[in-house]
Each structure stands twice: as structure tokens, then as C-alpha cells.
Amino acid sequence: MLNKKDIQLLQASILCALTDINLDYRLEDKFIELDEKLGKMKKLLV
Numbered sequence: 273m274l275n276k277k278d279i280q281l282l283q284a285s286i287l288c289a290l291t292d293i294n295l296d297y298r299l300e301d302k303f304i305e306l307d308e309k310l311g312k313m314k315k316l317l318v
Contacts, residue, residue, distance in 0.1 A: 274282070289302065
């Protein structure tokens with residue numbers, strides 16, 4: 273279970289990633305990568 277501080281950190285890091293102009297990847301790639309990670313996590317939880 274995530275506590276409030278964890279959620280705030282997560283939101284902050286997502287914001288940083290989205291607003292970082294010097295990203296090596298296109299945003300689309302980042303989201304695909306995130307999607308894959310979430311998919312793997314879901315499989316682990318099931």
C-alpha cells in the first residue's frame with residue numbers, strides 16, 4: 273500500500289519526466305516502457 277508521501281514522490285517524478293526537455297527518449301517510448309513495467313507488475317501480483 274502506498275502512503276501519501278510515496279504517491280507525492282511518484283507524482284513529482286512523473287512531472288519531472290514529462291517536463292524534462294532533455295529526455296533521451298520520445299515521450300511515447302517512455303509511456304510504452306511504463307506500460308510494460310506496469311504489465312509485469314500486474315502479472316507478479318496476480
